[in-house]
Amino acid sequence: MKIKWNNSVLRMSVEGLASLDRPAEGLSEMGRRPEMPHPGGSCAGCGECAEACPSGAISAPPGSWELDLGRCIYCRRCVRACPSGALSLVAAPEYAVRRGDLVFRRGEPTDRAPGAVDEAKRRAIGRSIHVRQVDTGSCNACEVEIGSMSNQFYDAERFGIRIAASPRHADALLVTGPLTENMREAFDAVLGATPDPKIVVAMGACAISGGVFGRPGMSGTGAAAEVDVYIPGCPPPPGSLVRALLGALGITGRR
């Protein structure tokens, strides 16, 4: 028998080679869950972690320790800098509906229920959400991950998450970037063009707090709009993004 060694034969001959023929993943197993640092009992309060943090997410004045996940870029420099190995990684929330819920202090529990946006808005939007992405000066890593959300591994559209081409068709604005001076006017216009009730989602450290670019005058989406959902990360991975949007709108778990 003559075998023609073309690509498809090779593909069949090696187990699992056909990386493309995989079905989309279940909601809970999509991507790795984010983790954040938290100090254990052996923390001496030396402040090395705050010193090492490039985005100013950790503050450690004597006697206290505070992490603002809304500034964190998940670089783990703090964990490597800790001389006593007291910082361990614990499960981090994938979203929050209050800014304060992204701030974690030493000794406080880290497994807060993230909650959902207010009932009236959830009711109006229903089971599916049309999202308009607005880049207010991001480095484009967030855009890569929003794009990834639509690939066949995540396939966000099967959960009802759809990217709308215009703010006029959108239920939610997915905002990335620290809100630069040059984008102010366009962002105001986009807010006006999106029908109410609308959900404003601040995605990534830049949109939540200005992130690594944060400075007076460039402190994220909150400076120009009322933010309903915060999705921390730099950038947040697509699995977290899908779960966060569904969770914040109360779509997951609803019958």
Next chain:
Amino acid sequence: MVLGGSAVTARGSLAAEVSERIAGGMGLACLYARRDGGGHALEAIMAGDGIERITLPVDGGSFESISPAVPCASIYEREVFEEFGLRPEGHPDMRPLRSRSGWGPLEGASAIPGNGISGDGVFEIPVGPIHAGVIGPGHFRFSVAGEPVLAMRAYLGYSRRGVEKAMEGPAGADRAFLAERASGDNSVAHALAYLQTVEQGSEIPLRARYIRTIYAELERACCHLGTISGIATDAALAVPAARGAALRETVLRLNERISGSRMLRGALAVGGVSRDLSAESMWDIENTVMKLEFDVLDLFKVIAKSPSFMDRAESTGRLSCEDAEALRAVGPVARASGSGYDVRKRRPYAAYGDIALNVPSCRGGDVYARLSIRKEEAMESLSAVTQCLNQMREGPVRARVETEDGFHVGVVESPRGEALHCAHISGGVVTRYKIRDASFPNWPALERAVMGNIVPDFPLVNKSFDLSYSGNDL
């Protein structure tokens, strides 16, 4: 790794100095200003087989424009004017570059100048800064007569967030995290260019150089796969688009498994890499890359076999070889228009001197040519990764480096082309940091390529260029 290079002070005319070197086979890689004592100085960075820096002290508020003699200097001089207020006398095209203060593109009564083209049935279409796709912000002005585009002007700057300024400060602080965020999907390339300005030619362990090469090439493959998928999307080829996106996800996931970050952020460190690649990671990379090689070929075959796609891609968005050279376009865009310039070949860094690398080039200049170049480059990247895995030996992955005062330049071939970082350090403080992303010189090339095409093909042409808004705006 030969970097830094010679420095001269312009004797009289900067235009003459630059033109002389261009005639000698070099290119103007960057032109920028910095504060120098009480006044200012212009720095022209020439790139060829080496890097040369020409300094021109500027007294007062203006200097003689070199754009009439050297067209590719135009955007740099506009940048100098906006950032330092130094006026290039005799500049032919002083449109605003990034400045938007007092501008109202959405209000109609805008300070964005019209294209100045009028006539029967000639209209001007403003587009952006917010687009229909998931993409960065930029404003485009099309002058059209019917469907064909007579002219297009890009007005960017909406992502201006002050990266260069943030890079200034004590030279000892590790700012790789900021460099990574100059253009997010080119994180490794920018981190590498930054590290070259810090390491200043110190000896980096061989294994670390191989690992850096692996990361840089995985990033390139990932970026090109995303672009191939995007081109398919814009040509309404849903199946190849979905397959391309899935292939990119395969690389992003590999990145996460080997480095902890999907964009390989934090993977590089001063003096080497943050952590060594384990035997399992190396096996994982080899296995994934092997599968990808088949898949990429398959994907390209499916796209190129589609008559409707070829009809749209061939002869669309043609950038002539002459324009590409005059504007000094870089990267895959230039290599699809006759250029053979690739930093990895001309001035090898990391481990590029130790591996066999082909630099694909063609003269088509259209969407299809750029697509083919990207596919070829993605294949070359995968081959480079395999070569690195085969050649690297055990050893340290980090060394101590000393950062000294002076001028230091880092140049890499990012997925989009030559990217440049220049650092002026004095007294242990970075006093001026200049980043020139590959997208910056390529945006004017896009304006040329769009002319004569129809408006509905703009997204396709734009995607085939795959330019970064954030890298351009900084």
